Amino acid sequence: MSHNEKPITSLDKRLDDNSEDAWVSVIQKMDEAYADLVHYQVEIEEKNVELEENKLFFDSIESSMSDVLIVCDHNGCIQRINRALETLTGRSAESLVGINFTDLIDQRYLQKVDSFLTQVRVQSIRDCELELIGVEGAVPLSMNCSPRKNHRGRLVGMVLIGRPLGELQKAYIELNNTHAELKLAQERLVQSEKMASLGRLVAGVAHELNNPISFVYGNMHALQRYTERLSVYFDAINEGESRESLKLMRQQLRLDKVIRDLNSLVDGTMEGADRVKEIVNDLRQFSSTQESEKTLFDLTHVIRTALHWIIKESKQDVDVVAVIPDGLKAFGHSGQIHQVVVNLIQNAVDAMIDSKVKRLSLNASHIGDKIEFHVSDTGPGVSEENLSRLFDPFFTTKPVGQGTGLGLSISYGIVSEHEGKLEIRNQSSGGVCASLVLLAENPENV
Ligand SMILES: Nc1ncnc2c1ncn2[C@@H]1O[C@H](COP(=O)(O)OP(=O)(O)OP(=O)(O)O)[C@@H](O)[C@H]1O
Ligand SMILES: [Mg+2]
DSSP states (O other): OOTTOOOOOHHHHHHHHHHHHHHHHHHHHHHHHHHHHHHHHHHHHHHHHHHHHHHHHHHHHHHHOSSEEEEEETTSBEEEEOHHHHHHHTOOHHHHTTSBGGGGBOGGGHHHHHTHHHHHHHSOEEEEEEEEEETTEEEEEEEEEEEEEOTTSOEEEEEEEEEEOHHHHHHHHHHHHHHHHHHHHHHHHHHHHHHHHHHHHHHHHHHHHHHHHHHHHHHHHHHHHHHHHHHHHHHHHHTTOOHHHHHHHHHHTTHHHHHHHHHHHHHHHHHHHHHHHHHHHHHHHHSGGGOOSOEEEEHHHHHHHHHHHHHHHOOSOOEEEEEOOTTOEEEEOHHHHHHHHHHHHHHHHHHTTTOSSOEEEEEEEEETTEEEEEEEOOSOOOOHHHHTTTTSTTOOOSOTTTOOSOHHHHHHHHHHHTTOEEEEEEOTTSSEEEEEEEESSOGGGO
16 A cells, blocks of 8 residues: 555445446446437438438429429529529529529519519419520510418518420410411301302303393384384374375284284283392392291292202203102291202202213102202212211312312201201212201291
């Protein structure tokens, strides 16, 4: 024992025992703390992995967004952006973070975006159209802007999401232009169909009028000649010619025949004038705008007139077999039905242009409360693939300028509006049979 070493007393021993206990408990505590630390470390590592995964998840979403994303602080300074914005501006995220988002906006829209920070305090901004300065020039965007708040609900910035309008707008403008062009083309075609119908009508009317007018002319010429002869005779009477010479004159001027003819000449002229009046009346009826109310009309007359005009106009030598009973009445607008009948007959005649046998058969009959009218031809018929397209507007197999392809489509509309039926089918014997069914009476009276 050295001189400064003290002898161990019982008190010392007790103290020693206590400090040993204390050490043990300290070591135990340290062990516990260490175990806790290890536990926390494991937990933190797990959380880190989770965080990392979440970060990757959000990064992948962000980078696959086609819309541009800009996150700003409350001064408008960019804090974060996505890949779409990098691509669009041609700038890296590092060069963009820290600048003010307004630096990316085209000058013309600065006034609009300047108020974003104030507006967004009150409510989100939706579909605000502006242009971003892109690597290849201005890029139109539809921008949505929402407030970004911290956990205490205080505004700390805003989130801007912009959808490029370029493609959409281009497609929209193209669509609009195409639509406008189509509308114009449609108007032109409808107009040309109207002109074609008008042309047919005028040609038909001209033919119709020619006949009675030349009749009236002929009669008037005869009357003119007769008047001259009669005045010669009356002058002779006035001059006191003898009975004998007057008798001779009467024979020479064939006045007895003149007097006999006078009545029939006047009657014929009247008849011609009546025919002209009738044609003009028909014409009035055919302009469908003059008709507002559907009525019972003379379908026989409509069919016969249509046939008459088309055959007169046609340059083909068509053999017509028509079984159309007198006085068939149908319910509707005679002018519109005339248009349908003309188109069916015209189509049949047109179809036979290259046929050896050109036979046009028309058949009309009253069956129950309906009138059926069939037009058959000896043309080539309609191919299987075209059958379903016949009523499509603008479907035509005729050369440009000869058919608008609107005839059957317009007819179908008219017939449907008349609660009727219009069908086109190939006949087993060849050629086409077009069938029109109309109401024979006003349905309200049935
Ligand atoms: N009787 C028929 N025989 C053969 N094909 C027909 C007959 N009727 C119609 N078609 C076919 O249907 C098409 C459409 O007929 P639609 O009457 O609608 O128009 P289009 O006659 O061609 O023209 P538009 O009537 O304006 O003069 C015709 O081009 C033709 O190909
Ligand atoms: Mg036609």
